[in-house]
Amino acid sequence: MRTGRPRDPLVTQRALAATWDLLSTKGYSALRIDDIATSCGIAKxxxxxxxxxxxxxxxxxVVSRIGDRTFTPTDDPVADLRAVSSMLVQSVxxxxxxxxxxxxxLHEQSDSELRLRYRERIIDPVRELLAEVLERTALAGCxxxxxxxxxxxxxxxxxxxYRLVFLHSPLTEDEVTTIIGGLLTAR
Amino acid sequence: MRTGRPRDPLVTQRALAATWDLLSTKGYSALRIDDIATSCGIAKxxxxxxxxxxxxxxxxxVVSRIGDRTFTPTDDPVADLRAVSSMLVQSVxxxxxxxxxxxxxLHEQSDSELRLRYRERIIDPVRELLAEVLERTALAGCxxxxxxxxxxxxxxxxxxxYRLVFLHSPLTEDEVTTIIGGLLTAR
Amino acid sequence: MRTGRPRDPLVTQRALAATWDLLSTKGYSALRIDDIATSCGIAKxxxxxxxxxxxxxxxxxVVSRIGDRTFTPTDDPVADLRAVSSMLVQSVxxxxxxxxxxxxxLHEQSDSELRLRYRERIIDPVRELLAEVLERTALAGCxxxxxxxxxxxxxxxxxxxYRLVFLHSPLTEDEVTTIIGGLLTAR
Amino acid sequence: MRTGRPRDPLVTQRALAATWDLLSTKGYSALRIDDIATSCGIAKxxxxxxxxxxxxxxxxxVVSRIGDRTFTPTDDPVADLRAVSSMLVQSVxxxxxxxxxxxxxLHEQSDSELRLRYRERIIDPVRELLAEVLERTALAGCxxxxxxxxxxxxxxxxxxxYRLVFLHSPLTEDEVTTIIGGLLTAR
DNA sequence: TCGTAAACGAGACGGTACGTCTAGTCTTTGG
DNA sequence: CCAAAGACTAGACGTACCGTCTCGTTTACGA
Structure with a gap:
């Protein structure tokens, strides 16, 4: 038997929207729980x-925002690889x-369930997409x-x-092209 | 003219030792400046x-602790590559x-000088060492x-x-061997 | 026309019983509305x-618990005064x-109606009883x-x-006897 | 050996002044620790x-504000009694x-030391003053x-x-006069 | 040898954010 | 309409930590 006042689905929606907004405006390190509460009018x-x-x-x-990326592959695996790589660089x-x-x-976070959730919803999809495209490229002998x-x-x-976080010089599209080129068989 | 009480060189030493100790015991996120001060008896x-x-x-x-890694190359670039890769995985x-x-x-740190220092002393040496060894391997046609x-x-x-931080499943020695193997020309 | 589900009279009863119970167990300052609700299984x-x-x-x-004290006076006003005084000290x-x-x-409470109710039901009866007995004593010339x-x-x-709240040393029965003695005419 | 930065005596002063100010403006129940901090510019x-x-x-x-009341008795104990009684009513x-x-x-406060301090500095002085004056009146046979x-x-x-807190009808000067009159011997 | 200027230890201080608690209100389902 | 359950608002609370400050004390150097 379900009883009690049901959770207002708008609350979740508004909270996540506000969080995303603050996140993209000020960045994670400047994100404050009170700011979220205030900006969406929800009690802490x-x-x-x-x-x-x-x-x-x-x-x-993040999950609700970018969790549903899709990529529809074509029948040219090499072109797909270039497209996906480009997308990757841009998103990073x-x-x-x-x-x-x-x-x-999240790396230092103790809550492993949380990490897992993020990994399954955000990290793995990117990885799997890229791996698949690479696999198809390999099967095509390229x-x-x-x-x-x-x-x-x-x-x-x-x-x-690594280029972004450790070296602070983000990988450029040109460099990706070079790398992908180096991975492919010469024709 | 230098006057006044000179800085006690032991202070730096003790502070860094204590910091390193706490760092390896509790990790960076649990590191507190007061703890450092207390544990080495130095005022904040x-x-x-x-x-x-x-x-x-x-x-x-970190610099004072692991800043002085050395690697003396042999005349077998492939063996060197394997050795350096193994070291890399272990240190990560x-x-x-x-x-x-x-x-x-440090990624989110605003102080770019600090980031630069860490990069020059810790990050770049590893990178350059690996790049060099790869370069010699390439020159050897391998x-x-x-x-x-x-x-x-x-x-x-x-x-x-990426394997460590994002996927939380560290790269194993075996996998490195596979990767390095894939990079080398078949004999 | 009264319609809908009638109020369960047991609810009031159970609520007041639980409140009194918590009140005498933990005291007023530790009384929580949620605790009352939980302990008697009534929704907030x-x-x-x-x-x-x-x-x-x-x-x-409190009213339902101690609102119905009765005192049946005898024809000895002095004995009545002593009895009532003793009761007073005990209840305080x-x-x-x-x-x-x-x-x-209730002193700082803004709701004056509430204060009035408490006064009429709890405070005044004690006061009037004592005043009456004193009056009869006076009329008897004592x-x-x-x-x-x-x-x-x-x-x-x-x-x-005052002895209880301000001095934290409650008035004893002996002291009451002394005070009453001092109020009465010597015989 | 006294060491470390000494506590700024102005902090205590400013905090107590601000507290007293808020106390007399808004009353105890509306007193907020954050308000005190803000109003005197001292960190919580x-x-x-x-x-x-x-x-x-x-x-x-309260102690720093009204802890140092003095009353210089005259050689007329009855006049003193009237004066002190009047002061009492006014202060209450x-x-x-x-x-x-x-x-x-403070009655419900668990910290007995705190209660004791308040009693010794605020409550007892009033009580002792009144008791003394009464004693001198008694010695004078009045x-x-x-x-x-x-x-x-x-x-x-x-x-x-009691009149103030329980009955919410403060004792008037006239009533005090009546009571004091009733305590004194007729001349 | 003695003054002086910086180093040092200790701890107070301002400030920011956190996560918790509680009173009282609102919104459902079910009787 | 009542009851139960629990979501919700609002706002104070006490704690944690950072980086700065202000003392008293100590120590090497130069006058």
Whole structure:
């Protein structure tokens, strides 16, 4: 038997919208739970009833925002690979509202369930998409290396992130083209 | 004219030792400036006289600890590549006292000088070492790809970090062997 | 025409019983509306439908519990005075479930109707009883002072309360005997 | 050895002044620790370093404000009694900044040391003053009752407080005159 | 040898955000 | 319309931590 006042679905919606808004405006490190509450007119207690911490809200906000990316492959695996790689670089380098900075902040988070959720909804889809495209490229005989495609995907994503986060010089589209070129068999 | 009481050189030493100790025990996110001060018996004021912020202390602590890695190359570039790759994986996966988590936390840091210092002392050496070894491997004609060696280095390091930080399943030695194998020309 | 579900008379009863129970167990300052609701299995909404605030519930609980004290006077006014005084001291010093602490908390209450109700049901009866007995004592010529009897009653009750609340050393039975003795004419 | 930065005496001063100000403006029940902090420009943390709770600040504020009342007796004990009684009534009925409401709020306070401090500095002086004057009146043979003077003092103060807090009809100067008159021997 | 200027230890201070608590209101389902 | 359950608003609370400040004390150097 369901009883009691049901949770207002608008609350979740408004909270996540406000969170996303603040996130892309000020960035994760400047995100304050009170600001979220104020900006969407929801009491802090209500936020804490639904999410155990700020990090949980953020994960949900990102998930609800960019969780449903789709890519419809063509029958040219090489073209697909170039397209997906380009998308990858753009999304990583997107700035304050990149999924990367949230992933970084989750690394030290003790709540493994939260990390898992973010990984399954945000990180894995990108990885799987890239790995698939690489796999199809390999099956088409266009890949010049025998490195397993999923590890190749890790290296491509990792490389992009590394350039941004560690070296602070984001990977450019040209460089991606070079790298992809180096991965393909000469024709 | 230098006058006044000279700075006690032991202070820096003790502070960095204590910082490193706490860092490897509790991890960066649980590091508190007061804890450092207490654990080494140095006043917080003294710490702030020498370092402008907690992050600076941490950077120095890491630098003084693992800043002097050396690798003496042999005349077998392939063997060197395998050795360096193995070292890389170990250092990334080292745990709480890995240089990786500090690098992550510096990403959002506004002080670019600090980031630069960490990069020059900690991040770049690893990268350059790997790039060099890759370059020598390429010159020896053993590399199966035309991707520029420095970008290959980024991908290798980035991939390792990505596995740890994003996927929370550290790269294993076996997997490195596979990857390196895929990079080399068949004999 | 009265329609709909009739109010369950047991609800009021259970609520007041639970309130009184918590009141005498934990005291007024530790009384929580949610605790009352939980402990008697009544929804908070239901409580608020019947009483406008926590204070109102408490007042009703006390009224229903100790609102019906009776004292049947004898034809010996001095003996009556001694008996009533003794009762007074006992009720004031009763502990956590004394009517005194509720009276104190009502002092700052804005709802004057509520205060009035408590006064009429709890405070005034005691006062009037004492004043009456004093009056009869005076008429019998046994009172050694010309202070009006109602003000004398105020002083007796006030003195007892003052000892408890302000000095935290409750008036003893012996002291009451002394005071009453001092009020009476020597024989 | 005294070490560390000494506490700024102005902090205490400013905090207590602000507390007293808010207390007499809005009353105890509307007193907020944040308001005190804001209104005197002192960080909340600093307040909590010096006083463990709001109640402690308030006690200190009242003590520092009205802790040093003096009364210089004349050689007419009856006149003194009338004067002191009048002062008593005025101070009890003073309104929001009366010492009475703070005393009431301390009743439920668990910290007995705090209660003791308030009693010793605020409550007892009034009581002792009144008891002394009564005693001198008795020695002069002007007292019409054999009730011990300290208990008489309790009754007078208690009666005044009772009228204010329980009956919400403060004792008037005229009534005090009547009561005092009733206590004195006819001439 | 003695003054002086900086280093140092200790801890107060301002400020910001956090997560918790509680009173009282609102909104459902079910009787 | 009542009752139960629980979501919701609003606002104060006390804590944690950072980086700064202000003392008294200590120590090397130069006058």
């Amino acid at each position: 207690t209500t936020l804490y009833r639904r999410w155990p911490s700020l990090a949980h809200i953020v994960v949900d906000a 380098n997107a700035g304050k509202d990149s999924w990367v900075s949230i992933a970084l902040s 890949l010049a290396t025998t490195i397993p495609t999923d590890q190749l995907a890790d290296m491509l994503i990792g490389g992009t992130v | 004021t003294t710490l702030y006289r020498r370092w402008p912020s907690l992050a600076h202390i941490v950077v120095d602590a 996966n080292a745990g709480k006292d890995s240089w990786v988590s500090i690098a992550l936390s 590399l199966a790809t035309t991707i520029p060696t420095d970008q290959l280095a980024d991908m290798l390091i980035g991939g390792t970090v | 909404t239901t409580l608020y439908r019947r009483w406008p605030s926590l204070a109102h519930i408490v007042v009703d609980a 010093n009763a502990g956590k479930d004394s009517w005194v602490s509720i009276a104190l908390s 009172l050694a002072t010309t202070i009006p009897t109602d003000q004398l009653a105020d002083m007796l009750i006030g003195g007892t309360v | 943390t600093t307040l909590y370093r010096r006083w463990p709770s709001l109640a402690h600040i308030v006690v200190d504020a 009925n003073a309104g929001k900044d009366s010492w009475v409401s703070i005393a009431l709020s 007292l019409a009752t054999t009730i011990p003077t300290d208990q008489l003092a309790d009754m007078l103060i208690g009666g005044t407080v």
